[in-house]
Amino acid sequence: MSYHCWFECIRGCGRRYSIYDVVYRCEDCGGLLDVEHDLEALKDRSPAEWKQLFEQRTRTNQWPYGSGVWGKKEWVCPQVENENVVSMYEGHTNCFWAERLGKEIGVPDLWVKLCGNSHTGSFKDLGMTVLVSVVKQMMADGKPIRAVACASTGDTSAALAAYAAAAGIPAVILLPRGKVSTAQLVQPIANGALVLALDTDFDGCMRIVQELTTDPTIYLANSMNSLRMEGQKTVGIEIVQQFDWEVPDWIIIPVGNLGNVSALGKGLLMMRELGLIDKLPRIACAQAERANPLYLSYLTGFQEYRPVKAQKTLASAIQIGDPVSYERAVKVLRAFEGIVEQASEDELANAAARADRTGMYCCPHTGVALAVLFKLVERGQIKPSDRVVVISTAHGLKFTNFKVGYHDQNLDEVISRHANPPLELRADYSAVSEAINRAFGY
Numbered sequence: 001m002s003y004h005c006w007f008e009c010i011r012g013c014g015r016r017y018s019i020y021d022v023v024y025r026c027e028d029c030g031g032l033l034d035v036e037h038d039l040e041a042l043k044d045r046s047p048a049e050w051k052q053l054f055e056q057r058t059r060t061n062q063w064p065y066g067s068g069v070w071g072k073k074e075w076v077c078p079q080v081e082n083e084n085v086v087s088m089y090e091g092h093t094n095c096f097w098a099e100r101l102g103k104e105i106g107v108p109d110l111w112v113k114l115c116g117n118s119h120t121g122s123f124k125d126l127g128m129t130v131l132v133s134v135v136k137q138m139m140a141d142g143k144p145i146r147a148v149a150c151a152s153t154g155d156t157s158a159a160l161a162a163y164a165a166a167a168g169i170p171a172v173i174l175l176p177r178g179k180v181s182t183a184q185l186v187q188p189i190a191n192g193a194l195v196l197a198l199d200t201d202f203d204g205c206m207r208i209v210q211e212l213t214t215d216p217t218i219y220l221a222n223s224m225n226s227l228r229m230e231g232q233k234t235v236g237i238e239i240v241q242q243f244d245w246e247v248p249d250w251i252i253i254p255v256g257n258l259g260n261v262s263a264l265g266k267g268l269l270m271m272r273e274l275g276l277i278d279k280l281p282r283i284a285c286a287q288a289e290r291a292n293p294l295y296l297s298y299l300t301g302f303q304e305y306r307p308v309k310a311q312k313t314l315a316s317a318i319q320i321g322d323p324v325s326y327e328r329a330v331k332v333l334r335a336f337e338g339i340v341e342q343a344s345e346d347e348l349a350n351a352a353a354r355a356d357r358t359g360m361y362c363c364p365h366t367g368v369a370l371a372v373l374f375k376l377v378e379r380g381q382i383k384p385s386d387r388v389v390v391i392s393t394a395h396g397l398k399f400t401n402f403k404v405g406y407h408d409q410n411l412d413e414v415i416s417r418h419a420n421p422p423l424e425l426r427a428d429y430s431a432v433s434e435a436i437n438r439a440f441g442y
């Protein structure tokens with residue numbers, strides 16, 4: 001059976017392109033392009049057969065199907081030849097029962113999908129494997145591509161640099177100077193990318209990379225390019241698969257450029273279309289109060305949308321004022337009875353720290369999602385019997401300065417309610433034993 005996908009204008013004007021065309025917007029109406037699949041062809045397998053196929057490939061080593069993304073290749077990007085797939089076996093991240101935290105807040109069926117347990121430490125790997133594979137295929141077919149390029153708040157560049165290096169393709173990275181964590185900055189440096197730190201914010205980098213990539217030999221790797229969404233959409237499919245094909249009640253996701261929530265929705269809608277599920281979860285988007293254009297638009301029922309100037313936030317990967325995938329995300333929120341909530345710096349930092357006390361190690365963006373979870377539970381919008389999945393988007397170890405600042409109690413606008421600084425003591429038995437007694441109240 002020949003499965004097939006293509007680019008199609010999201011505004012419904014009908015314009016289509018090959019996924020091997022170097023094009024990021026509809027040339028008729030300026031709309032973004034989505035990847036669409038021949039769903040009729042995909043209906044040649046029954047829902048049970050798809051489930052069985054996906055299960056059978058999970059964690060096998062049959063190239064490239066052991067990857068969480070490429071194990072669903074027919075749904076993601078069927079045309080790419082297996083020999084051109086660039087994969088580091090991303091996906092299949094753990095979705096674990098956050099038992100203690102859930103019980104503390106009165107929602108015992110709470111789960112965390114740890115997308116940061118991945119090759120470069122964030123969910124961005126899921127999309128980048130697809131985009132870089134398509135570029136490798138294009139180059140193998142003789143397209144004159146010199147490099148891949150992206151603007152980034154840190155994690156996109158880490159993923160692009162790693163996958164491009166794995167494929168032997170040059171990468172150009174545009175970062176807002178001083179606005180990404182040290183770990184995020186050093187990742188593309190280590191992978192040999194050309195790293196350009198610019199005196200602007202993410203939105204400023206985004207404008208320049210869009211201009212740069214009007215040159216068709218420099219291929220755009222931002223999520224405006226919907227190939228990334230094809231990989232990222234597996235996160236929703238994987239969550240359902242991890243619950244033995246049961247759909248949770250809520251999925252909470254931190255959002256910035258709005259590519260990931262659009263992808264989450266896309267994967268779940270595809271599952272419903274192909275009969276693997278018959279209901280949808282509700283989706284809650286979590287924004288940082290200091291970069292909240294989606295939240296403000298939500299308050300108007302999505303009647304109005306105004307880009308904002310994103311303010312500095314600890315949740316640096318979502319410090320975005322003019323999200324590229326706004327239209328896509330609104331469609332998803334409408335289909336999933338979605339809601340949008342925001343979190344202040346104090347709320348996100350304390351939410352992350354509170355969860356850390358139950359054994360997690362949350363990045364600030366996961367802190368935003370958890371703070372929103374706490375609000376929705378308090379407000380009764382999430383019920384005690386609901387099954388809730390929080391998407392953790394990056395590994396906490398990428399954000400050491402955030403953690404250190406919190407426990408040193410020197411983050412702006414944050415009162416560290418769970419600070420746990422080390423006690424510095426004389427190297428002396430009685431000092432140590434006294435400290436233990438004091439700490440545990442013996």
Ligand SMILES: *Cc1c(COP(=O)(O)O)cnc(C)c1O
Nearest residue numbers: 155256257258259260317393394
């Ligand atoms: C990219 C990113 C996000 C936001 O995803 P969008 O697709 O931009 O909405 C959230 N958290 C982390 C850690 C990220 O790297």
Ligand SMILES: [Zn+2]
Nearest residue numbers: 009013026029
């Ligand atoms: Zn169009």
